[in-house]
Amino acid sequence: MRNNLIESIVFLLSIIVILVGFAVVISKKTFNTQLLKRFNESRMVRLIFSLVCIFLAWIMPWFSVKMLMAIGAFGFLISIFPIKRNASSISIGIAVTLFVLVALWLVGLYSYQGVGSVSNSVLRITNSFPIDVKSTADNSLRIDGSERIMPDKKISLKDAKNVNIAVKGGIEIEFTNSDTIYIPSELNVESDNGNLTVFEKSPKQNVTYVIELGTNPNEAVDIRSAGIEITGSGNFNNFSLNSAGSSINGNISSNNDVYLSCAGLKVSGNLKGKVLNINSSGTTLNGELDFNKIIVNSTGLAINEMSKFSELNINATGLYGRIDILNSSSERGDLSVSSTGGTLTVVNKNKAPVDINTSGFIKITKE
Template identity: 95%
Template structure:
C-alpha cells in the first residue's frame, strides 16, 4: 500500500515536470525568463536534461515512472534534432545514437519490478512449455493444458548413486523417503554401475510427467526438463536442476552442492547444503537457506529469506525484499550485493558479525 502511494505521487510529479518541460520546449513567446530562454534555445542544455531522464529511467524502481522518464528523454532528443529535408546524414546518425541511449534507459525496465517484470519476459520464453510462469509477483508455475501422464512403473533405487532425469516436456515430481522411483511407463530407463537414467522414448513437448522419487543422502540427482514443479522433502549427496520454469515447494538438503539454473524460478521452502548456486532470469525466494556459500545471479530477484551463510553473493539487475540473517553472534559472514536498482532490508537480530558490501543503485536498510 505504501509503495503504491509513493509510486502514484512520484508518477504525478513526473507528469507535471514533463508537461512543463514540453511547454518550455515548444514555446518561444510565453516564457521570457532568461533560464527558460536558454533551455529553449540551447541544444546542449536539452541534451543534458535528456541524459538526466535516461539516468532516472535506469535507477527508478517504478515501471510507470521509468516509462515517463524514457518518453521525456526521447521527446527532448527529438526537439534537438527536428526532422528536416535538409538534415545531413551526420545529424541523422547522431540522432540514432542518442535514441540508442534512450533505449538503454528502457533497459532499466528490468531494474526493478520485483520478479513481476522478469516473469513477463519469462512468460514469453516459456509459453511453449507445459509448465508456465505466471505474470505475477508470485511467479508460480501451473500446468498449461498439457497432457498429464501418471506413473505406473516402480523401479528400485537400491545401490543407485546417480539419478538422471531428462525430458523435453514438463515434470511434476514428489520427493519421498523410500528407495524406489515411480515413473510413467512411457519413459525409458537405463541402469549401469550405480547410474540410473530416465528419459523419453520419443521426446514430447506438450506433456507433463508425474514422478515420485525416493531420496537418500548418498544419491546425486540431475534433472533437466522444460518445466518442473517439485514438492516434498529430499536428502541428496548433490542436487542439480536445469529447467526453463521451476517451482520448488518443499525442502532440499544436500551433503554438498545445490545447483539451480532456470529461466524462471520460485522457491518456497528450505534449502540446505555446502554451496548453493542459482542462475535465473527471474527468481522468487521464500523460506530458509542454510549454506556455507550462496551465489545468486538473477536479472530480477524478489527475496524474503532467512539465511545462514559464511558468504552470500547477490548479482541482480533488479532486487527487492528482505534477508533475515540467522548467523549466531559469533558466526562471521560476508554479504555482497551488486544490483542496478531496488531495495533490500537486512535484519540481523543476533547481531552477527556480517560485513555488508554493495555496488550499484541499491538501497540497503539495516534492522
C-alpha cells in the same frame, strides 16, 4: 490502492510544477516578477532545477514519477542551450550531445527502476513451463495440451548410489521417504554398478511424467527435463537439476551441493547443503536457504528469502526483493551483490557480522 492514489497525486503535482517551469522558460513577457525573471534568465538556476529533478527521480519509489522527473531534468538542462534559427553547428552539437547523454541516463534509470517489476516478469517466465502445476487424479490432457502419464511401475533403490532421470518432456516429481522409485511403464530403467538411469523409450515432448522418488542421504540425483515441478522433502548426497522451467515447492537437503540450471526457476521451499549454485534467466526465490556458500547468477531475480551463509554472491541484471540474514551474532558472512539495477532490502535482526559489498546501480536498504 492507497499507494496508487499517492502515486497519482504526486504525478499530477509533478506535471503541474514542470509545466509551470517550462512556461517560465519559454515566456519572457507573461512573468514579470523578479524571481521568475531570474529563473528565466539564469542558466545556473535552471541547471540547479535540472539537478533537483534528477535527485527526485532517483529517490521517488514510483516509476511514472521517476520518468516525469527525468523528462523535466532533460527539459531544464536543454533550455540552458536554446537552439535558435541562426544557431551555430556548435550549439546544435551541444544540444544533440546533451540529448544523447540524458537518453542514456534514462535507459539506466529504466533499468534501475524497471526491475521493480522483475517479480512479475520472472513469474511469467517460470510459469511458462511445459507442465501445468495443477494436478488431476488420473491420466488426462493438461491445460497446456500435454498428456499426464501416471506411474505404474516400482523399482528398488536399495543398491542405487546415483539416480539419473532424463526425459524430453515434463516431469511432476514427489520426493518420498522410501527406497523405491515409482515411474510410468513408458519409461525405461537401466541399472549398473549403483547407477540407476531412467529415460524414455521413444522421446516425447508433449507429455508430463508423474514420478515418485524415494530419497536417502547417500543418493546423488541428477534430473534433466523440459520442465519440472517438485514437491515433497528429500535428503541427498548431491542434487543436480537442469530444466527449461522448474518449480520447487518442497524441501531439498544435500550433504554436499545443490546445482540448479534453468531458463526459469521458482523456489517456494527450503534448501540446505554446503554449496548452492543457481544459474537461471528468470528466478524467484521464496523460503529459506542454509548453505556455506550460495551463488546466484540470474538475468532477472526476485527474492524474498531467509538465508544463513558464510558467503552469498548474487549476480543479476535486474534484482528486486528482500533477504533476512539468519546468521547468529557470532557467525560471520560476506554478501556480494552485483546488478545493473534494482533494489534490495537486507534485514539483519541478529546483528550478525556480515560484510555487504555492491557493484552496479543497486540500491541497498539495511534494516
